[in-house]
Amino acid sequence: MTVKKLALAAALASTSFAALAQDVLIRNATVHTAGTQGTLKNADVLVRNGVVQAVGTALAAPATATVVEADGRPLTPAFFGGITEIGIEEVSGESSTVDAAVTLEDQPMRPEFDVTLAYNPASVVIPVARVEGIGFTLLAAATGGSFIAGQGGVMRLDGSADPVGPRALFVRLGGGASELSGKSRAAQWMLLDQMVAEARGRVPVDSPHALLTPAGRATLARYLAGNGRIVVAVNRAADIRQLLRWAQRENVRIAIAGGAEAWKLAPQLAQAKVPVFVDALADLPADFDQIGATLENAARLDAAGVGVGFSQAGDASHNARKIRQLAGNAVANGLPWEDGLAGLTRVPAETFGVGDRVGTIAPGKLADLVLWSGDPLDVAHTAQQVWLGGRAMPMRSRQTELRDRYLQQAGPLPRAYSK
Incomplete structure (x- = not known):
C-alpha cells in the first residue's frame, strides 16, 4: 500500500467510525471538568446521544451504553x-x-x-x-x-x-x-x-x-x-x-x-x-x-x-x-x-x-472527552481514548499507520510492498 493510500484509508476510517454514535458511561475517573465543579475524584460521566447527561458518582448505565472503567485515570474535555x-x-x-x-x-x-x-x-x-x-x-x-x-x-x-x-x-x-x-x-x-x-x-x-x-x-x-x-x-x-x-x-x-x-x-x-x-x-x-x-x-x-x-x-x-x-x-x-x-x-x-x-464537562455539553494515562499536562502521558460528540474516535493516524507498517516483520518483499 502506498503512502497516499495509507492516508486515504486513515481518513475513510475516521469518517466511518465517527458515524457510529453510542451511549457511554465512563466510570470511576478523576474528572477534570474545567468548569464550576472543578476536579471530581472517583466520578462517573454518562453520555447519551452525543451529550453529557450526568456527572456524579454511582451513575447507572443504560442497557445500551458502553461502560468504560477509568480506574481513577484523568478525564478532561477535549x-x-x-x-x-x-x-x-x-x-x-x-x-x-x-x-x-x-x-x-x-x-x-x-x-x-x-x-x-x-x-x-x-x-x-x-x-x-x-x-x-x-x-x-x-x-x-x-x-x-x-x-x-x-x-x-x-x-x-x-x-x-x-x-x-x-x-x-x-x-x-x-x-x-x-x-x-x-x-x-x-x-x-x-x-x-x-x-x-x-x-x-x-x-x-x-x-x-x-x-x-x-x-x-x-x-x-x-x-x-x-x-x-x-x-x-x-x-x-x-x-x-x-x-x-x-x-x-x-x-x-x-x-x-x-x-x-x-x-x-x-x-x-x-x-x-x-x-x-x-x-x-x-x-x-x-x-x-x-x-x-x-x-x-x-x-x-x-x-x-x-x-x-x-x-x-x-x-x-x-x-x-x-x-x-x-x-x-x-x-x-x-x-x-x-x-x-x-x-x-x-x-x-x-x-x-x-x-x-465545548470546553467543559457538564450536563448539556457535547461529549468531547479524553481519557488519559496520567497527568494530561505531562507529555510522558498520552491520550488513551478520545470521544467527540460521544463517538469513540479511532486512535490512529497516518503516522501510526506508517509506524506499524515499518515495524512489522519483513516478508519476502520489501516493506514498501506490504498491504
Missing part, C-alpha cells in the same frame, strides 16, 4: 489545538495544499476573505492532532498581502465540515507586519483608522483611495458592532498599549495571540477583559518585539486576572500535539494547574463563542 491552519494546510512546502492566506495586488485589504470555505475535514493532519487529545481548533487566516489577514472560525475535529461558532477576524501588528504597511508599524494605525472610517460610512464607497471593497466594509462593520472577536497577533508591549487604546476607542472585542510582552500590561488587559493566547515556551528575544519575553508570562497574566490560553508560534498545524507542553511549562513556571487546563479548554471555548458546547 483540548484546544491552538490557533492553527489544520485542514487548510496539508503540506507546508506544497503551495497547492495551503489555503491560509490571500495576496491580491489591486486591493490587498480583504477582511471578507474566509478560510473556513477551504477547510478539508478529510485532511490527514486532523487524525494526527486528534489522537493527542485535541478536539477543536481556531482555524486562522494567515497574513498574505495585508496585515488584515481575513476570517476564520472554530472547527471541531470530528469530521464536521463547518465552523461551530461565530467567525473571528485576524490581524497582525508590530514589526513582523511592517512590510505590509508601508514599512512602518505606525502606518498600521493610520490604515486601520481609514478602514474603520470606511466601514462606518464616513468615506464614500467610490472614493479612489478606498482600501476596502463593499463586502470588506460590511464584514469589518460586523466586528466593529461587536459581532465576533478580532484576534490580533502582537508581541511588543508598546504595540499592545496602542491596541488597547484603539479597541476601547472603537468599542471592539479583541483577543491577543502571542503577547510575548503582554505581562507588562497585565492589569490593563485584565481590566479590558482581553484574553491572551501565549506561547509559553517563548523565553528568548526571537526579534525586537520580544525582548521582554519570559517563561513566567502566563503566570503573571493569570495572577492579574487575565484569561490565559495557549497557542504556539511556528508550525502550529503539524505540531498541535505540543500545546500540552506549552501548558505544562506554564504550570512549571508558576501558573496554577487548574488554570493551565482551563487554557486548553474553557478559556478558548468561551473566548471564541463556543463555550455553550
Whole structure:
C-alpha cells in the first residue's frame, strides 16, 4: 500500500467510525471538568446521544451504553489545538495544499476573505492532532498581502465540515507586519483608522483611495458592532498599549495571540477583559518585539486576572500535539494547574463563542472527552481514548499507520510492498 493510500484509508476510517454514535458511561475517573465543579475524584460521566447527561458518582448505565472503567485515570474535555491552519494546510512546502492566506495586488485589504470555505475535514493532519487529545481548533487566516489577514472560525475535529461558532477576524501588528504597511508599524494605525472610517460610512464607497471593497466594509462593520472577536497577533508591549487604546476607542472585542510582552500590561488587559493566547515556551528575544519575553508570562497574566490560553508560534498545524507542553511549562513556571487546563479548554471555548458546547464537562455539553494515562499536562502521558460528540474516535493516524507498517516483520518483499 502506498503512502497516499495509507492516508486515504486513515481518513475513510475516521469518517466511518465517527458515524457510529453510542451511549457511554465512563466510570470511576478523576474528572477534570474545567468548569464550576472543578476536579471530581472517583466520578462517573454518562453520555447519551452525543451529550453529557450526568456527572456524579454511582451513575447507572443504560442497557445500551458502553461502560468504560477509568480506574481513577484523568478525564478532561477535549483540548484546544491552538490557533492553527489544520485542514487548510496539508503540506507546508506544497503551495497547492495551503489555503491560509490571500495576496491580491489591486486591493490587498480583504477582511471578507474566509478560510473556513477551504477547510478539508478529510485532511490527514486532523487524525494526527486528534489522537493527542485535541478536539477543536481556531482555524486562522494567515497574513498574505495585508496585515488584515481575513476570517476564520472554530472547527471541531470530528469530521464536521463547518465552523461551530461565530467567525473571528485576524490581524497582525508590530514589526513582523511592517512590510505590509508601508514599512512602518505606525502606518498600521493610520490604515486601520481609514478602514474603520470606511466601514462606518464616513468615506464614500467610490472614493479612489478606498482600501476596502463593499463586502470588506460590511464584514469589518460586523466586528466593529461587536459581532465576533478580532484576534490580533502582537508581541511588543508598546504595540499592545496602542491596541488597547484603539479597541476601547472603537468599542471592539479583541483577543491577543502571542503577547510575548503582554505581562507588562497585565492589569490593563485584565481590566479590558482581553484574553491572551501565549506561547509559553517563548523565553528568548526571537526579534525586537520580544525582548521582554519570559517563561513566567502566563503566570503573571493569570495572577492579574487575565484569561490565559495557549497557542504556539511556528508550525502550529503539524505540531498541535505540543500545546500540552506549552501548558505544562506554564504550570512549571508558576501558573496554577487548574488554570493551565482551563487554557486548553474553557478559556478558548468561551473566548471564541463556543463555550455553550465545548470546553467543559457538564450536563448539556457535547461529549468531547479524553481519557488519559496520567497527568494530561505531562507529555510522558498520552491520550488513551478520545470521544467527540460521544463517538469513540479511532486512535490512529497516518503516522501510526506508517509506524506499524515499518515495524512489522519483513516478508519476502520489501516493506514498501506490504498491504
